[in-house]
Amino acid sequence: MTVRRLTFLITTTFIVCGVALAAVEEAEELTHKIPPGYVPEEARDEQGLWLELEEAERSLNKSALLIRNTDINAYINAIVCRVAGAYCNDFRVYVIRNPHFNASMTATGMMQIWTGLIVRAGSTDEIAAVVGHEIAHYTRLHSLQRLRDIKKKMAAGAFFDVALIALSGVSAPVGQMTAMMSALAFNREQESEADVLGVMMVVDASYNPHASYTVWENIIAEEEAAVAKREEPGMFAKTHPAAEERARYLKALVTARYGPPDQDAVHDQKLLSVLNSNYAMLMEDQLDTNRFGRTLDLLERHGEMGVNPSLVRFFYGEMFRQRGEDGDRELAKSAYRHSIEGADAPPEAYKNLGYLLLKDGDIDAAKDNFRMYLELHPDASDRAMIEFYLEE
Numbered sequence: 001m002t003v004r005r006l007t008f009l010i011t012t013t014f015i016v017c018g019v020a021l022a023a024v025e026e027a028e029e030l031t032h033k034i035p036p037g038y039v040p041e042e043a044r045d046e047q048g049l050w051l052e053l054e055e056a057e058r059s060l061n062k063s064a065l066l067i068r069n070t071d072i073n074a075y076i077n078a079i080v081c082r083v084a085g086a087y088c089n090d091f092r093v094y095v096i097r098n099p100h101f102n103a104s105m106t107a108t109g110m111m112q113i114w115t116g117l118i119v120r121a122g123s124t125d126e127i128a129a130v131v132g133h134e135i136a137h138y139t140r141l142h143s144l145q146r147l148r149d150i151k152k153k154m155a156a157g158a159f160f161d162v163a164l165i166a167l168s169g170v171s172a173p174v175g176q177m178t179a180m181m182s183a184l185a186f187n188r189e190q191e192s193e194a195d196v197l198g199v200m201m202v203v204d205a206s207y208n209p210h211a212s213y214t215v216w217e218n219i220i221a222e223e224e225a226a227v228a229k230r231e232e233p234g235m236f237a238k239t240h241p242a243a244e245e246r247a248r249y250l251k252a253l254v255t256a257r258y259g260p261p262d263q264d265a266v267h268d269q270k271l272l273s274v275l276n277s278n279y280a281m282l283m284e285d286q287l288d289t290n291r292f293g294r295t296l297d298l299l300e301r302h303g304e305m306g307v308n309p310s311l312v313r314f315f316y317g318e319m320f321r322q323r324g325e326d327g328d329r330e331l332a333k334s335a336y337r338h339s340i341e342g343a344d345a346p347p348e349a350y351k352n353l354g355y356l357l358l359k360d361g362d363i364d365a366a367k368d369n370f371r372m373y374l375e376l377h378p379d380a381s382d383r384a385m386i387e388f389y390l391e392e
Contacts, residue, residue, distance in 0.1 A: 030197050032139035036086040049147050053108045056167055060094055060110070063167075067095035067115065075274050076113050079124060083132045083205045087139065099285040101219055105134040107144040119275070119282040119298065122218055122305065123268045125202070125211035132198035132205075132212075140197065142190040188242075195250060203258070210261040213250035216243050218301070226293035267306040276308045280346065283315045292323045310342035314349045321352060329356060347377035351386065358389065 040047055060066065067073065076095055081088040091109045098114040105111045111134060113127075121127045137143050186194070199212050220243055255261075275282070286295050296319065303312050317335035320328040336353035339345045354369035370386050380386065 030193060030200075032197075033141045034139055036090060038090065049144070050108055053106050053110065053147075056106075057092070057108070057110045060112075060167055063096075065097040067097055069278060071277055072115075072118070072274055075270060076118075076127070079128050080111065080131050080135075083128050083201050083207070084135055085201070085204065087135065091135075097281075097285065099282075099289055103130050103134050105138045105143055107138070107141075107147055109138065115282055115285065118271075119286060120219060120222070121271060122214060122301065123208070123211060124271050125208040125268075126215035126218075127271075128202050128205065128207040129198065129209075129212040129215050132201040132207075133194045134198075135201060136194040136197035137186065137190065140190070140193055142186055142194065145190075146186065191246070195246065196253070199250070199254060208261070209254045209258050210251075212254060213247045214261075216247035216250070220244055220247065222294050222297045225297040226291060272306055275302070275305075276311065279307065279311045279315075283318070287315070287318055287322060290322075292319055295319050308342075308344055310339045310345040310349075313339035313342065314346050317349065317352065321356070329359075332356060347373050347380070350376065351382075354389075 040050055072095055073093075077093050080091060080093050084091060091105075091111050093111045093113065095113050095115065095118075098116055099119070100114060100116040101120050102114045103112060103117055111131075113131075117127065117130060195212070199209050202212060203209050283295075283298075286298060289295075295315075299312055299316055299319065303309065313335050317332045317339060320332035320335060333353060333356050336349045336356075339349040340353070350369040351373040354366045354373065357363075357366035357369065367390055370390055374380065374383060374386055
């Protein structure tokens with residue numbers, strides 16, 4: 001099977017993004033609309049859009065939120081190139097430090113992957129599924145059509161800044177990000193096409209097609225856990241209102257065509273390596289959202305995935321300490337102690353446990369932990385403060 005041609009038979013009625021797709025008996029073909037190396041030459045409006053997006057990309061290159069970690073960029077770029085195949089050289093991939101779940105692609109081939117996607121992925125296959133979906137939007141010219149629609153609204157008097165659209169989510173407030181993403185959502189037919197063609201690309205790249213729906217199931221589960229804890233619905237729920245129907249459709253389609261998923265759980269070492277190396281940055285950003293229900297769901301999943309237990313336990317401690325509900329101080333101390341018992345505990349586990357013990361009046365134990373912190377982190381920026389506590 002090639003990416004250039006899709007032939008599939010649907011024997012049941014599925015619901016995709018709220019649209020019923022009637023059962024069909026004839027084969028249906030879905031193809032890319034542009035070849036690799038595509039450059040606009042004829043449409044004047046297209047050239048103008050290109051110039052505006054290129055200016056936005058120059059601004060993105062200067063952003064302080066652009067991730068420059070070699071391991072993250074190498075990991076994500078390898079996934080994109082493998083899924084893209086012949087289109088690999090058409091894309092420039094930017095990993096953005098943003099704790100929310102999102103990826104996007106402009107009509108010029110500028111792709112953004114937010115770190116919130118990486119920290120929520122259950123496998124490399126799930127990242128590949130999201131990437132395939134975005135590339136399909138590009139090759140089906142959905143991204144271009146969306147910008148043309150925006151231009152029409154501009155002509156009608158509505159205000160849109162193409163650069164702001166392209167960079168939505170880069171240091172923008174959550175409310176603004178949500179509003180922008182909702183306003184710029186693809187229509188249902190486009191989403192359906194990108195889902196199906198994206199699965200094709202994932203299969204051609206030898207990734208697991210079942211990841212096309214498990215990635216949505218995980219995000220939906222996170223949102224449900226948050227709602228159960230009375231947290232406000234997140235950006236995902238507001239911008240993907242039909243996610244459950246979409247996940248059910250993809251599961252039915254992939255299972256019918258490729259068979260049931262392999263039940264043998266295998267840790268994804270490539271993803272685990274990236275998570276372990278960058279866990280402090282990723283989870284500190286997540287904690288800064290103050291959405292503790294979502295954070296707890298992520299920590300539980302990371303523990304099951306095989307992320308370094310000392311790191312996971314440390315951030316349990318951080319979450320409980322920052323949440324500050326009844327009983328959380330004891331839970332935080334227990335989590336820090338469990339982190340310290342394992343290998344590779346962050347030095348901050350000793351420091352933060354020391355602060356909690358100091359508040360409890362356990363001075364000797366607090367000082368023991370402060371000394372261990374300075375021993376493990378001799379160049380700590382707060383060394384003078386810790387030494388002050390040790391001298392008291």
